[in-house]
Amino acid sequence: MEKYRINPDEGLEFGIYTLGDHLPNPATGERISAQERIQEIIEYAELAEQAGVDFFSVGESHQEYFATQAHAVVLSAIAQATKKIKIASSSTIISTSDPVRVYENFATLDLISGGRAEIVAGRASRIGLFDLLGYDVRNYEELFEEKFELLRLINENETVNWSGEFRAPLRDAQMLPRPVNGSLPIWRAVGGTPASAMKAGYAGVPMFMAHLGGATSTFKRTVDAYRDAARAGGHNPDELPIATAGFFYAAETSQQALKDLYPHINEGMKRTNGGGFPKQLFAQGVDPHNIMNVGSPQQIIEKILHQHEVFGHQRYIAQIDFGGMPMDNIKKNLELIGTEILPAIKKYTAKK
Protein backbone atom coordinates (compact mmCIF):
# COMPACT_ATOMS: atom_id res chain seq x y z
CA MET A 1 0.00 0.00 0.00
CA GLU A 2 2.93 2.34 0.62
CA LYS A 3 3.59 2.57 -3.10
CA TYR A 4 0.11 4.05 -3.42
CA ARG A 5 0.68 6.41 -0.49
CA ILE A 6 -1.96 4.69 1.61
CA ASN A 7 -1.49 3.77 5.24
CA PRO A 8 -4.27 1.36 6.25
CA ASP A 9 -3.43 1.96 9.91
CA GLU A 10 -4.92 5.41 9.57
CA GLY A 11 -8.28 3.93 8.63
CA LEU A 12 -10.55 4.33 5.66
CA GLU A 13 -9.67 7.38 3.59
CA PHE A 14 -12.53 9.74 2.81
CA GLY A 15 -12.41 11.58 -0.51
CA ILE A 16 -14.56 13.77 -2.69
CA TYR A 17 -14.85 13.78 -6.44
CA THR A 18 -16.51 15.97 -9.00
CA LEU A 19 -17.15 15.20 -12.63
CA GLY A 20 -16.73 18.88 -13.30
CA ASP A 21 -20.31 19.02 -14.52
CA HIS A 22 -21.74 22.42 -15.31
CA LEU A 23 -25.50 22.08 -15.03
CA PRO A 24 -28.33 24.41 -14.09
CA ASN A 25 -29.70 24.29 -10.56
CA PRO A 26 -33.12 22.66 -11.10
CA ALA A 27 -34.65 24.77 -8.30
CA THR A 28 -33.98 28.01 -10.17
CA GLY A 29 -33.32 26.81 -13.71
CA GLU A 30 -30.23 29.00 -13.68
CA ARG A 31 -26.67 28.10 -14.39
CA ILE A 32 -23.57 29.87 -13.17
CA SER A 33 -20.87 30.71 -15.73
CA ALA A 34 -18.11 28.23 -16.56
CA GLN A 35 -15.67 30.58 -14.86
CA GLU A 36 -17.75 30.62 -11.67
CA ARG A 37 -18.10 26.85 -11.79
CA ILE A 38 -14.34 26.33 -12.06
CA GLN A 39 -13.69 28.79 -9.23
CA GLU A 40 -16.31 26.96 -7.21
CA ILE A 41 -14.54 23.63 -7.75
CA ILE A 42 -11.25 25.11 -6.57
CA GLU A 43 -12.98 26.53 -3.48
CA TYR A 44 -14.70 23.17 -2.94
CA ALA A 45 -11.28 21.49 -2.75
CA GLU A 46 -10.01 24.08 -0.28
CA LEU A 47 -13.05 23.63 1.95
CA ALA A 48 -12.76 19.85 1.70
CA GLU A 49 -9.19 20.11 2.91
CA GLN A 50 -10.31 22.29 5.82
CA ALA A 51 -12.93 19.68 6.73
CA GLY A 52 -10.19 17.06 6.95
CA VAL A 53 -11.06 15.21 3.73
CA ASP A 54 -8.16 13.07 2.47
CA PHE A 55 -8.62 13.24 -1.27
CA PHE A 56 -10.17 15.42 -3.99
CA SER A 57 -10.49 14.58 -7.66
CA VAL A 58 -11.78 16.20 -10.84
CA GLY A 59 -12.95 14.44 -14.01
CA GLU A 60 -12.81 15.26 -17.69
CA SER A 61 -15.86 15.04 -19.96
CA HIS A 62 -15.76 16.59 -23.39
CA GLN A 63 -19.36 17.47 -23.96
CA GLU A 64 -22.09 19.95 -23.22
CA TYR A 65 -22.79 20.60 -19.51
CA PHE A 66 -19.20 20.07 -18.36
CA ALA A 67 -16.53 22.64 -17.53
CA THR A 68 -13.35 20.74 -16.61
CA GLN A 69 -12.27 19.35 -19.96
CA ALA A 70 -8.77 20.61 -19.02
CA HIS A 71 -8.96 18.84 -15.66
CA ALA A 72 -5.19 18.78 -15.12
CA VAL A 73 -5.16 22.58 -15.29
CA VAL A 74 -7.94 22.82 -12.71
CA LEU A 75 -6.07 20.34 -10.50
CA SER A 76 -2.99 22.50 -10.80
CA ALA A 77 -4.89 25.46 -9.36
CA ILE A 78 -6.17 23.19 -6.58
CA ALA A 79 -2.62 22.03 -5.89
CA GLN A 80 -1.60 25.63 -5.35
CA ALA A 81 -4.62 26.46 -3.20
CA THR A 82 -4.24 23.48 -0.86
CA LYS A 83 -1.52 22.01 1.35
CA LYS A 84 -2.17 18.42 2.31
CA ILE A 85 -5.19 16.96 0.52
CA LYS A 86 -4.39 14.33 -2.13
CA ILE A 87 -5.44 15.39 -5.62
CA ALA A 88 -6.29 13.28 -8.64
CA SER A 89 -8.28 12.91 -11.81
CA SER A 90 -11.60 11.05 -11.89
CA SER A 91 -11.01 10.13 -14.43
CA THR A 92 -8.40 10.93 -17.07
CA ILE A 93 -9.57 9.46 -20.37
CA ILE A 94 -6.26 7.97 -21.32
CA SER A 95 -7.68 6.40 -24.52
CA THR A 96 -7.87 9.76 -26.27
CA SER A 97 -4.78 11.37 -24.78
CA ASP A 98 -1.05 10.91 -25.25
CA PRO A 99 0.18 9.09 -22.13
CA VAL A 100 3.46 11.02 -22.33
CA ARG A 101 1.65 14.35 -22.06
CA VAL A 102 -0.66 13.06 -19.34
CA TYR A 103 2.31 11.87 -17.35
CA GLU A 104 4.16 15.16 -17.82
CA ASN A 105 1.10 17.00 -16.54
CA PHE A 106 0.57 14.83 -13.50
CA ALA A 107 4.25 14.53 -12.61
CA THR A 108 4.34 18.34 -12.69
CA LEU A 109 1.19 18.41 -10.57
CA ASP A 110 2.98 16.15 -8.12
CA LEU A 111 5.89 18.59 -7.94
CA ILE A 112 3.60 21.59 -7.48
CA SER A 113 1.62 19.83 -4.75
CA GLY A 114 4.58 18.32 -2.98
CA GLY A 115 3.80 14.68 -3.75
CA ARG A 116 0.00 14.68 -3.60
CA ALA A 117 -0.94 13.84 -7.20
CA GLU A 118 -2.53 10.63 -8.47
CA ILE A 119 -4.00 9.51 -11.79
CA VAL A 120 -7.24 7.63 -12.20
CA ALA A 121 -7.39 6.44 -15.82
CA GLY A 122 -10.67 5.58 -17.46
CA ARG A 123 -12.24 4.75 -20.79
CA ALA A 124 -15.08 7.31 -20.96
CA SER A 125 -18.74 6.50 -20.56
CA ARG A 126 -19.71 8.94 -23.29
CA ILE A 127 -17.82 8.60 -26.55
CA GLY A 128 -18.20 12.00 -28.18
CA LEU A 129 -14.60 12.81 -27.32
CA PHE A 130 -13.34 10.22 -29.79
CA ASP A 131 -14.59 12.33 -32.69
CA LEU A 132 -13.54 15.57 -31.03
CA LEU A 133 -9.98 14.45 -30.41
CA GLY A 134 -9.54 12.47 -33.60
CA TYR A 135 -9.83 8.84 -32.54
CA ASP A 136 -11.92 5.99 -33.89
CA VAL A 137 -14.39 4.69 -31.35
CA ARG A 138 -14.06 1.24 -32.89
CA ASN A 139 -10.71 1.08 -31.12
CA TYR A 140 -12.35 1.89 -27.76
CA GLU A 141 -10.88 -1.10 -25.91
CA GLU A 142 -7.54 -1.31 -27.70
CA LEU A 143 -6.82 2.40 -27.30
CA PHE A 144 -7.38 2.21 -23.57
CA GLU A 145 -5.37 -0.94 -22.99
CA GLU A 146 -2.39 0.21 -25.04
CA LYS A 147 -2.25 3.72 -23.65
CA PHE A 148 -2.86 2.64 -20.10
CA GLU A 149 0.01 0.16 -20.36
CA LEU A 150 2.27 2.90 -21.72
CA LEU A 151 1.24 5.22 -18.91
CA ARG A 152 2.22 2.60 -16.35
CA LEU A 153 5.50 1.93 -18.14
CA ILE A 154 6.37 5.63 -17.99
CA ASN A 155 5.50 5.62 -14.31
CA GLU A 156 7.93 2.80 -13.59
CA ASN A 157 10.76 3.91 -15.90
CA GLU A 158 12.44 7.24 -16.49
CA THR A 159 13.81 5.99 -19.82
CA VAL A 160 11.26 4.29 -21.99
CA ASN A 161 11.54 2.07 -25.04
CA TRP A 162 8.15 1.31 -26.44
CA SER A 163 6.24 0.74 -29.64
CA GLY A 164 2.55 0.22 -30.22
CA GLU A 165 -0.26 0.71 -32.66
CA PHE A 166 -1.70 4.09 -31.71
CA ARG A 167 1.31 6.24 -31.01
CA ALA A 168 4.76 6.86 -32.49
CA PRO A 169 7.41 4.59 -30.93
CA LEU A 170 9.62 5.82 -28.08
CA ARG A 171 13.37 5.13 -28.30
CA ASP A 172 15.39 5.75 -25.14
CA ALA A 173 12.90 8.51 -24.45
CA GLN A 174 13.37 10.33 -21.17
CA MET A 175 10.16 10.89 -19.23
CA LEU A 176 10.56 14.14 -17.33
CA PRO A 177 9.94 15.59 -14.88
CA ARG A 178 9.76 12.74 -12.40
CA PRO A 179 7.27 12.88 -9.52
CA VAL A 180 8.50 13.67 -5.99
CA ASN A 181 8.99 10.04 -5.01
CA GLY A 182 9.78 8.70 -8.46
CA SER A 183 6.35 7.35 -9.27
CA LEU A 184 2.65 8.23 -8.99
CA PRO A 185 -0.26 6.15 -7.72
CA ILE A 186 -2.14 5.15 -10.89
CA TRP A 187 -5.63 3.69 -10.61
CA ARG A 188 -7.85 2.03 -13.13
CA ALA A 189 -11.41 3.37 -13.24
CA VAL A 190 -13.93 0.53 -13.19
CA GLY A 191 -17.60 0.92 -14.00
CA GLY A 192 -18.88 -1.56 -11.43
CA THR A 193 -19.15 -4.78 -13.43
CA PRO A 194 -16.99 -7.77 -12.47
CA ALA A 195 -15.64 -8.09 -16.03
CA SER A 196 -14.27 -4.57 -15.91
CA ALA A 197 -12.78 -5.09 -12.44
CA MET A 198 -11.04 -8.28 -13.48
CA LYS A 199 -8.98 -6.41 -16.06
CA ALA A 200 -7.64 -4.18 -13.30
CA GLY A 201 -7.04 -7.24 -11.12
CA TYR A 202 -5.07 -9.25 -13.68
CA ALA A 203 -2.83 -6.25 -14.29
CA GLY A 204 -2.30 -5.68 -10.56
CA VAL A 205 -3.53 -2.10 -10.71
CA PRO A 206 -5.45 -0.32 -7.92
CA MET A 207 -9.18 -0.16 -8.65
CA PHE A 208 -11.32 2.97 -8.52
CA MET A 209 -14.87 1.56 -8.61
CA ALA A 210 -17.64 4.00 -9.49
CA HIS A 211 -21.23 3.11 -8.69
CA LEU A 212 -24.66 4.69 -8.94
CA GLY A 213 -27.05 2.81 -6.71
CA GLY A 214 -27.88 -0.78 -5.89
CA ALA A 215 -27.19 -3.36 -3.23
CA THR A 216 -23.80 -3.18 -1.55
CA SER A 217 -23.63 -6.96 -1.84
CA THR A 218 -23.85 -6.72 -5.64
CA PHE A 219 -20.69 -4.63 -5.70
CA LYS A 220 -19.01 -7.12 -3.39
CA ARG A 221 -18.99 -9.51 -6.33
CA THR A 222 -17.04 -6.93 -8.30
CA VAL A 223 -14.57 -6.50 -5.45
CA ASP A 224 -14.16 -10.28 -5.14
CA ALA A 225 -13.68 -10.65 -8.89
CA TYR A 226 -10.99 -7.98 -8.74
CA ARG A 227 -9.07 -9.65 -5.93
CA ASP A 228 -9.42 -13.14 -7.49
CA ALA A 229 -8.12 -11.83 -10.80
CA ALA A 230 -5.22 -10.11 -9.04
CA ARG A 231 -4.28 -13.39 -7.35
CA ALA A 232 -4.58 -15.24 -10.67
CA GLY A 233 -2.32 -12.64 -12.24
CA GLY A 234 0.36 -13.28 -9.63
CA HIS A 235 -0.30 -10.17 -7.55
CA ASN A 236 -1.00 -9.90 -3.86
CA PRO A 237 -4.48 -8.37 -3.39
CA ASP A 238 -3.48 -7.21 0.09
CA GLU A 239 -1.09 -4.77 -1.54
CA LEU A 240 -3.66 -3.35 -3.96
CA PRO A 241 -5.90 -0.53 -2.75
CA ILE A 242 -9.56 -0.28 -3.71
CA ALA A 243 -11.55 2.94 -3.84
CA THR A 244 -15.32 3.15 -4.20
CA ALA A 245 -17.02 6.28 -5.49
CA GLY A 246 -20.65 7.34 -5.67
CA PHE A 247 -23.47 9.66 -4.66
CA PHE A 248 -23.34 11.17 -1.19
CA TYR A 249 -25.65 13.55 0.58
CA ALA A 250 -26.14 14.19 4.28
CA ALA A 251 -28.99 16.15 5.86
CA GLU A 252 -30.87 16.18 9.18
CA THR A 253 -33.08 13.31 8.09
CA SER A 254 -32.92 10.83 5.23
CA GLN A 255 -36.13 12.29 3.82
CA GLN A 256 -34.57 15.75 3.75
CA ALA A 257 -31.47 14.31 2.06
CA LEU A 258 -33.62 12.70 -0.65
CA LYS A 259 -35.52 15.96 -1.12
CA ASP A 260 -32.39 18.06 -1.44
CA LEU A 261 -30.53 15.69 -3.73
CA TYR A 262 -33.08 14.08 -6.03
CA PRO A 263 -33.87 16.94 -8.41
CA HIS A 264 -30.17 17.52 -9.03
CA ILE A 265 -29.48 13.89 -9.86
CA ASN A 266 -32.64 13.40 -11.89
CA GLU A 267 -32.46 16.59 -13.95
CA GLY A 268 -28.67 16.37 -14.29
CA MET A 269 -28.80 12.82 -15.59
CA LYS A 270 -31.57 13.70 -18.00
CA ARG A 271 -29.33 16.33 -19.53
CA THR A 272 -26.06 14.39 -19.55
CA ASN A 273 -27.32 10.85 -20.18
CA GLY A 274 -30.76 11.32 -21.67
CA GLY A 275 -32.60 9.49 -18.88
CA GLY A 276 -33.51 10.46 -15.34
CA PHE A 277 -33.11 8.49 -12.12
CA PRO A 278 -36.37 6.65 -11.23
CA LYS A 279 -37.79 7.77 -7.87
CA GLN A 280 -38.45 4.18 -6.89
CA LEU A 281 -34.76 3.29 -7.18
CA PHE A 282 -33.71 6.54 -5.55
CA ALA A 283 -35.99 5.95 -2.57
CA GLN A 284 -34.20 2.63 -2.00
CA GLY A 285 -30.94 4.59 -1.80
CA VAL A 286 -31.41 5.31 1.90
CA ASP A 287 -31.61 1.61 2.81
CA PRO A 288 -28.66 0.54 4.99
CA HIS A 289 -27.74 -2.10 2.40
CA ASN A 290 -27.83 0.28 -0.54
CA ILE A 291 -24.46 1.60 -1.68
CA MET A 292 -25.70 5.18 -2.16
CA ASN A 293 -24.56 7.17 0.85
CA VAL A 294 -27.63 9.33 1.30
CA GLY A 295 -29.24 9.96 4.68
CA SER A 296 -28.66 11.49 8.09
CA PRO A 297 -25.02 11.70 9.26
CA GLN A 298 -25.54 8.72 11.56
CA GLN A 299 -27.11 6.62 8.81
CA ILE A 300 -24.26 7.51 6.48
CA ILE A 301 -21.66 6.59 9.08
CA GLU A 302 -23.31 3.20 9.50
CA LYS A 303 -23.52 2.70 5.75
CA ILE A 304 -19.90 3.57 5.12
CA LEU A 305 -18.75 1.34 7.96
CA HIS A 306 -20.91 -1.48 6.60
CA GLN A 307 -19.41 -0.98 3.15
CA HIS A 308 -15.94 -1.01 4.67
CA GLU A 309 -16.69 -4.27 6.42
CA VAL A 310 -18.02 -5.81 3.20
CA PHE A 311 -15.40 -4.51 0.77
CA GLY A 312 -12.35 -4.01 2.96
CA HIS A 313 -11.59 -1.00 0.78
CA GLN A 314 -9.07 1.73 1.53
CA ARG A 315 -10.85 4.82 0.25
CA TYR A 316 -14.41 6.01 -0.15
CA ILE A 317 -15.02 8.93 -2.49
CA ALA A 318 -18.19 11.02 -2.29
CA GLN A 319 -19.89 12.83 -5.16
CA ILE A 320 -22.00 15.67 -3.75
CA ASP A 321 -21.99 18.46 -6.28
CA PHE A 322 -23.65 16.89 -9.32
CA GLY A 323 -26.43 18.66 -11.18
CA GLY A 324 -26.01 22.29 -10.14
CA MET A 325 -25.92 21.66 -6.38
CA PRO A 326 -25.73 25.08 -4.68
CA MET A 327 -22.47 25.85 -2.90
CA ASP A 328 -24.36 26.42 0.37
CA ASN A 329 -25.58 22.82 0.38
CA ILE A 330 -22.07 21.61 -0.43
CA LYS A 331 -20.73 23.61 2.51
CA LYS A 332 -23.33 22.14 4.84
CA ASN A 333 -22.32 18.66 3.73
CA LEU A 334 -18.66 19.43 4.27
CA GLU A 335 -19.45 20.62 7.76
CA LEU A 336 -21.30 17.40 8.57
CA ILE A 337 -18.45 15.40 7.07
CA GLY A 338 -15.84 17.29 9.06
CA THR A 339 -17.62 17.37 12.40
CA GLU A 340 -19.56 14.10 12.48
CA ILE A 341 -18.94 11.65 9.68
CA LEU A 342 -15.16 11.71 9.24
CA PRO A 343 -14.28 11.50 12.94
CA ALA A 344 -16.59 8.50 13.37
CA ILE A 345 -15.23 6.69 10.34
CA LYS A 346 -11.64 7.24 11.39
CA LYS A 347 -12.43 6.21 14.94
CA TYR A 348 -13.86 2.87 13.87
CA THR A 349 -11.50 2.03 11.00
CA ALA A 350 -8.09 3.29 12.16
CA LYS A 351 -5.77 1.04 14.13
CA LYS A 352 -5.61 2.27 17.68
Place this chain on the structure above:
Amino acid sequence: MKIVALSGSQIGSKTRIAMDATVKAISEKYPDVETTLIDLADYRMEFSDGRNYLDYEGDTGYVTKTLMEADAIVIGTPIFQASIPAALKNIFDLLPVNAFRDKVVSMLVTAGSAKHYMVADTQLKPILAYMKAQMVQTFVFIEEEDFLQKEIINHDVLFRIDRLAEDTVVLTETFTKIREEKEAEYDF
Protein backbone atom coordinates in the same frame (compact mmCIF):
# COMPACT_ATOMS: atom_id res chain seq x y z
CA MET B 1 -49.55 13.16 -24.06
CA LYS B 2 -47.06 12.38 -26.82
CA ILE B 3 -47.53 9.25 -28.90
CA VAL B 4 -45.07 8.17 -31.55
CA ALA B 5 -46.25 5.74 -34.18
CA LEU B 6 -43.19 3.87 -35.42
CA SER B 7 -43.48 2.07 -38.72
CA GLY B 8 -40.62 -0.35 -38.33
CA SER B 9 -39.56 -1.28 -41.83
CA GLN B 10 -37.66 0.29 -44.71
CA ILE B 11 -39.66 -1.60 -47.31
CA GLY B 12 -43.22 -2.63 -48.02
CA SER B 13 -46.48 -0.73 -47.75
CA LYS B 14 -48.87 -2.63 -45.49
CA THR B 15 -47.36 -1.65 -42.15
CA ARG B 16 -47.35 2.01 -43.16
CA ILE B 17 -50.99 1.84 -44.29
CA ALA B 18 -51.98 0.28 -40.98
CA MET B 19 -49.93 2.88 -39.07
CA ASP B 20 -51.63 5.71 -40.96
CA ALA B 21 -54.96 4.21 -39.92
CA THR B 22 -53.73 4.01 -36.32
CA VAL B 23 -52.59 7.64 -36.25
CA LYS B 24 -55.95 8.65 -37.76
CA ALA B 25 -57.81 6.66 -35.12
CA ILE B 26 -55.85 8.30 -32.30
CA SER B 27 -56.11 11.83 -33.70
CA GLU B 28 -59.84 11.59 -34.34
CA LYS B 29 -60.71 10.25 -30.94
CA TYR B 30 -58.08 12.12 -28.94
CA PRO B 31 -57.39 15.48 -30.59
CA ASP B 32 -55.30 16.62 -27.60
CA VAL B 33 -52.81 13.82 -28.04
CA GLU B 34 -49.71 14.89 -29.94
CA THR B 35 -49.00 12.15 -32.48
CA THR B 36 -45.86 11.79 -34.57
CA LEU B 37 -45.48 9.18 -37.26
CA ILE B 38 -41.98 7.89 -37.91
CA ASP B 39 -41.73 5.61 -40.92
CA LEU B 40 -38.24 4.15 -41.01
CA ALA B 41 -38.50 4.10 -44.80
CA ASP B 42 -38.28 7.91 -44.68
CA TYR B 43 -35.07 8.11 -42.65
CA ARG B 44 -31.45 7.19 -43.18
CA MET B 45 -30.61 5.39 -39.98
CA GLU B 46 -27.11 4.53 -38.80
CA PHE B 47 -26.45 1.21 -37.15
CA SER B 48 -25.98 1.36 -33.41
CA ASP B 49 -22.32 1.74 -32.47
CA GLY B 50 -22.84 1.81 -28.72
CA ARG B 51 -22.83 5.55 -28.17
CA ASN B 52 -25.40 7.35 -26.03
CA TYR B 53 -28.53 8.09 -28.04
CA LEU B 54 -28.03 11.83 -27.50
CA ASP B 55 -24.76 11.65 -29.43
CA TYR B 56 -26.30 10.59 -32.76
CA GLU B 57 -26.84 13.29 -35.33
CA GLY B 58 -29.13 13.71 -38.34
CA ASP B 59 -31.97 11.26 -38.89
CA THR B 60 -30.67 8.79 -36.30
CA GLY B 61 -30.53 11.50 -33.62
CA TYR B 62 -34.00 12.75 -34.56
CA VAL B 63 -35.58 9.30 -34.38
CA THR B 64 -33.93 8.25 -31.10
CA LYS B 65 -34.67 11.54 -29.36
CA THR B 66 -38.28 11.62 -30.58
CA LEU B 67 -38.87 8.09 -29.30
CA MET B 68 -37.27 8.88 -25.95
CA GLU B 69 -39.52 11.90 -25.49
CA ALA B 70 -42.70 9.91 -26.15
CA ASP B 71 -45.13 8.87 -23.44
CA ALA B 72 -46.36 6.01 -25.59
CA ILE B 73 -45.13 4.28 -28.73
CA VAL B 74 -47.18 2.26 -31.17
CA ILE B 75 -44.82 -0.06 -32.98
CA GLY B 76 -45.91 -1.32 -36.36
CA THR B 77 -43.89 -4.17 -37.80
CA PRO B 78 -44.01 -6.54 -40.71
CA ILE B 79 -42.66 -10.05 -40.27
CA PHE B 80 -39.51 -10.83 -42.22
CA GLN B 81 -37.95 -14.29 -42.12
CA ALA B 82 -40.14 -15.22 -39.16
CA SER B 83 -38.95 -12.21 -37.14
CA ILE B 84 -38.97 -8.42 -36.89
CA PRO B 85 -37.06 -6.43 -39.53
CA ALA B 86 -33.43 -5.56 -38.86
CA ALA B 87 -34.40 -1.90 -39.21
CA LEU B 88 -36.66 -2.20 -36.17
CA LYS B 89 -34.16 -4.20 -34.13
CA ASN B 90 -31.62 -1.47 -34.86
CA ILE B 91 -33.94 1.07 -33.21
CA PHE B 92 -33.93 -1.01 -30.04
CA ASP B 93 -30.14 -1.32 -30.21
CA LEU B 94 -29.78 2.45 -30.60
CA LEU B 95 -31.71 3.15 -27.38
CA PRO B 96 -30.54 2.73 -23.76
CA VAL B 97 -31.36 -0.48 -21.85
CA ASN B 98 -34.19 1.08 -19.87
CA ALA B 99 -35.45 3.21 -22.74
CA PHE B 100 -39.10 2.25 -22.32
CA ARG B 101 -39.30 2.71 -18.56
CA ASP B 102 -42.49 4.68 -17.81
CA LYS B 103 -43.63 4.34 -21.41
CA VAL B 104 -46.54 2.41 -22.81
CA VAL B 105 -45.82 0.41 -25.94
CA SER B 106 -48.44 -1.19 -28.16
CA MET B 107 -47.97 -3.31 -31.25
CA LEU B 108 -49.42 -3.80 -34.66
CA VAL B 109 -48.17 -6.61 -36.87
CA THR B 110 -48.64 -7.12 -40.58
CA ALA B 111 -47.76 -10.52 -41.94
CA GLY B 112 -47.97 -12.50 -45.13
CA SER B 113 -49.16 -15.57 -43.28
CA ALA B 114 -51.19 -16.43 -40.22
CA LYS B 115 -48.35 -18.81 -39.31
CA HIS B 116 -46.44 -15.75 -38.08
CA TYR B 117 -49.02 -14.95 -35.43
CA MET B 118 -46.75 -15.88 -32.50
CA VAL B 119 -43.75 -13.85 -33.67
CA ALA B 120 -44.78 -10.75 -31.70
CA ASP B 121 -45.19 -12.83 -28.54
CA THR B 122 -41.96 -14.74 -28.86
CA GLN B 123 -39.68 -12.12 -30.39
CA LEU B 124 -40.97 -8.59 -29.96
CA LYS B 125 -42.51 -8.67 -26.48
CA PRO B 126 -39.37 -10.06 -24.77
CA ILE B 127 -37.34 -7.12 -26.11
CA LEU B 128 -39.95 -4.60 -24.97
CA ALA B 129 -40.16 -6.26 -21.55
CA TYR B 130 -36.37 -6.14 -21.20
CA MET B 131 -36.44 -2.45 -22.06
CA LYS B 132 -39.07 -2.00 -19.32
CA ALA B 133 -42.09 -1.10 -21.45
CA GLN B 134 -45.60 -1.24 -20.06
CA MET B 135 -47.19 -3.24 -22.88
CA VAL B 136 -50.67 -3.23 -24.24
CA GLN B 137 -50.90 -7.00 -24.28
CA THR B 138 -53.35 -7.33 -27.14
CA PHE B 139 -51.78 -6.48 -30.45
CA VAL B 140 -53.38 -6.07 -33.84
CA PHE B 141 -52.42 -8.79 -36.31
CA ILE B 142 -53.19 -8.01 -39.94
CA GLU B 143 -52.84 -10.36 -42.85
CA GLU B 144 -52.32 -9.94 -46.59
CA GLU B 145 -56.00 -10.65 -47.33
CA ASP B 146 -57.07 -7.69 -45.18
CA PHE B 147 -55.63 -5.28 -47.75
CA LEU B 148 -56.70 -4.47 -51.25
CA GLN B 149 -55.15 -1.83 -53.47
CA LYS B 150 -53.32 -0.13 -50.59
CA GLU B 151 -56.35 -0.01 -48.36
CA ILE B 152 -57.58 -1.97 -45.38
CA ILE B 153 -60.76 -3.65 -46.51
CA ASN B 154 -61.52 -5.73 -43.46
CA HIS B 155 -63.73 -3.71 -41.13
CA ASP B 156 -62.80 -5.90 -38.23
CA VAL B 157 -59.17 -4.80 -38.63
CA LEU B 158 -60.29 -1.16 -38.42
CA PHE B 159 -62.26 -1.96 -35.26
CA ARG B 160 -59.20 -3.62 -33.78
CA ILE B 161 -57.07 -0.61 -34.68
CA ASP B 162 -59.61 1.65 -32.96
CA ARG B 163 -59.39 -0.51 -29.87
CA LEU B 164 -55.59 -0.49 -30.00
CA ALA B 165 -55.66 3.33 -30.17
CA GLU B 166 -57.99 3.49 -27.21
CA ASP B 167 -56.07 0.91 -25.16
CA THR B 168 -52.81 2.76 -25.80
CA VAL B 169 -54.21 6.10 -24.63
CA VAL B 170 -56.13 4.65 -21.67
CA LEU B 171 -53.17 2.62 -20.42
CA THR B 172 -50.86 5.63 -20.78
CA GLU B 173 -53.28 7.84 -18.84
CA THR B 174 -53.67 5.16 -16.20
CA PHE B 175 -49.99 4.50 -15.70
CA THR B 176 -49.17 8.21 -15.73
CA LYS B 177 -51.76 8.85 -13.05
CA ILE B 178 -50.65 5.95 -10.88
CA ARG B 179 -47.00 6.93 -11.27
CA GLU B 180 -47.68 10.56 -10.41
CA GLU B 181 -49.57 9.54 -7.29
CA LYS B 182 -46.83 7.13 -6.27
CA GLU B 183 -44.10 9.70 -6.90
CA ALA B 184 -45.98 12.27 -4.85
CA GLU B 185 -46.10 9.75 -2.01
CA TYR B 186 -42.31 9.53 -2.00
CA ASP B 187 -42.33 13.18 -1.05
CA PHE B 188 -38.90 14.13 -2.39
